[in-house]
Each structure stands twice: as C-alpha cells, then as structure tokens.
Amino acid sequence: MRLRPALLAILAPLALAGCTGSGAGVPTDSGAVASARVATLDANQLATLLAAGEVVLIDVRTPYEFADSRIPGALNAPLTHFDPAAIPVDTAREVILYCGSSRRSAIAAEQLADHRGVVVRHLAGGIRAWTDAGYETVANDPSDDPRSR
Numbered sequence: 001m002r003l004r005p006a007l008l009a010i011l012a013p014l015a016l017a018g019c020t021g022s023g024a025g026v027p028t029d030s031g032a033v034a035s036a037r038v039a040t041l042d043a044n045q046l047a048t049l050l051a052a053g054e055v056v057l058i059d060v061r062t063p064y065e066f067a068d069s070r071i072p073g074a075l076n077a078p079l080t081h082f083d084p085a086a087i088p089v090d091t092a093r094e095v096i097l098y099c100g101s102s103r104r105s106a107i108a109a110e111q112l113a114d115h116r117g118v119v120v121r122h123l124a125g126g127i128r129a130w131t132d133a134g135y136e137t138v139a140n141d142p143s144d145d146p147r148s149r
Contacts (some may be wrong), residue, residue: 037113038106040124043133046071046096054087056095058109059127065100067140071130079104086116098123098130 041049048071049055057074059066066076077087079099095112097105097120105122113120123129131137141144 001108011077032131037119038109039119039121040102041096041121042124043135046098046130047133047135049094049096054093056093058087058091058095058097058108060097060099060104061127067144069127069131069137069139071127072136072138073097074098075110081110082108082111084112087112094121096121099126101126101128 017104033086046057050057050071055073057071058077059070059074060077060079062078062080063076066074066078070076075088077083097108097112099105099108099122103126103127104124104125109120109122125132127137
C-alpha cells in the first residue's frame with residue numbers, strides 16, 4: 001500500500017504524538033524512558049549494599065553456572081526461564097541482578113523494569129567483575145553436581 005504525500009503529511013504528526021505520551025507502567029513524574037529504567041552498579045557498590053542487608057540478589061545464569069560459583073546469598077532465576085512476576089517483592093530491599101558478564105542481566109533487568117515500572121539495577125561486568133574486585137564467591141560441593149553422576 002502506498003500513501004500519498006498529502007495523507008502521509010497528515011498521519012505522521014499523529015503517529016509521532018502517540019509515541020510521546022506516558023506509557024503504561026512507566027512513572028510519568030520521573031521523565032524516565034525505557035532505556036533509562038535499567039542502570040548498573042559496580043562490585044564495590046553492590047558489596048556495600050549486601051553488607052547492609054539492602055539487596056535481594058538474583059543470579060540469572062544457568063543452574064550449572066550458579067552451582068559452580070555465585071555471590072553469597074544470591075537466588076537463581078535463569079534468564080532462559082525468567083519470569084519477572086516470580087521475582088520476590090521486598091519493600092525494604094532492592095532487587096539487583098547479575099550474570100557472568102552483564103549481558104543476560106541487562107536483558108532480565110529490562111524485563112523486570114517493564115513488569116514493575118521502576119528502575120532496575122544490575123552488576124556491571126557480572127560475576128567476573130565481582131571476582132576481579134576480590135570479593136568472595138561460593139559453590140556447591142562438587143559431589144552434589146548431577147553432571148558428575
């Protein structure tokens with residue numbers, strides 16, 4: 001279908017006007033746009049928040065990656081099955097996501113931000129940045145690993 005230039009001139013401003021309104025779930029008073037609803041924090045900032053008990057930490061890597069090495073206290077919600085509605089809501093603690101490098105956690109953070117309509121943060125550089133900064137990780141006992149059976 002080809003639109004005539006006169007019709008296009010009339011419809012284009014109407015279409016653009018529809019893009020500038022406030023979207024459902026996006027706070028209208030913050031001036032936030034979709035890309036601004038995801039933010040990062042570094043390993044030192046996360047360590048400070050964890051020490052203060054202010055975080056629900058979610059690891060979005062696979063269960064095997066989670067078993068091999070994770071940040072203490074993290075819960076596992078793999079990106080392959082990520083359901084924002086299943087992420088715990090805790091009004092006293094912020095949900096922060098991480099993965100191996102921050103690629104998967106950025107995807108999950110977008111999904112969670114869309115679901116909750118708030119800014120969601122994730123760890124810049126993922127668990128690699130965490131270990132590079134010298135912070136502790138924990139792992140399952142290798143004898144508990146189903147891959148060894």
